[in-house]
Amino acid sequence: MTTPSDELKTAVIIEDDSEIRHILAEVLESSGFSTVSVGNGIDGVRAVLTYKPLLTTIDVNMPGIDGIEAAKRIRAQSDTFIIMLTGLNDEADVIAGLGAGADDYLLKPFRPRELRARVEALLRRSRPVAGGATQPAPAPAPSQGSVGPSFPSARPSTTAIPTTAGTGPLEAPAETPAADPQPAAAASVPSPVDADGEWLVHRDLRLHPENRIVLIGGGELELTRTEFDLLATLLESKRRVRSKADLTLVLRGESYVTSYFVGDADKRAVEAHMTNLRRKLGDSAASPRYIETVRGVGYRLTSDAV
Known part of the structure; x- marks a missing residue:
């Protein structure tokens, strides 16, 4: 069974180009992540729900559901850091990706050093936790290697994910609550009269x-x-x-x-x-x-x- 600390060391790579998947896996593993690589948006959403990664990279242009839709579904159920990868330099596409919940984006072709710098910058930022407080994002642990889209038993999940392919919204199983994305302005935080500190x-x-x-x-x-x-x-x-x-x-x-x-x-x-x-x-x-x-x-x- 994976522990919370194990989950926080993981990166999910959602990319339909096998060569770019390999490059992403090498860069992220050299930064201390274990990686889960998948080739389409549907499997990507399932992988995020399964492994609860600290970081997710998503290609914008993919068959089936594109990266924008995948990011929306992931953000609805996860607070993973999201980096969008796109070959499109149009401002509307950038706005759409960031509006879907991405934290950052990179244009293809990208330099591995630039990706590494973006990841390190994200990890220095706070992550939301229950009750509206924040905690620093933990540093990744030593790499455990890359696993493929079949989600092998070497990294078992505590949540069973349906495997039937489709294009409809994906949800966590009924017996396991979906992850709460806890946006920056969370509804569960105290009212202004109860909050400490300065406004x-x-x-x-x-x-x-x-x-x-x-x-x-x-x-x-x-x-x-x-x-x-x-x-x-x-x-x-x-x-x-x-x-x-x-x-x-x-x-x-x-x-x-x-x-x-x-x-x-x-x-x-x-x-x-x-x-x-x-x-x-x-x-x-x-x-x-x-x-x-x-x-x-x-x-x-x-x-x-x-």
């Missing part, structure tokens, strides 16, 4: 960094980890402009490393996350209430004046 406030928007609660107009808002971290950074910075490169380093936990390379793909990822964040806030880039764009520089909070 960050801008107009009718309130954010509690410690308990990861976001309230807007008195109602609770559900954000992804990245959206929450972006919003918290802007609220802490108030009217100080934060560049896209600066926000990229903050999300990677490298905010004090000024020599870290930030490319155009990183900046586009910040733009995509910001688009999703604004949509959830009901905000408009043209007439912003909460976050304004400083053209050619970055983002900052709007003035407190109505």
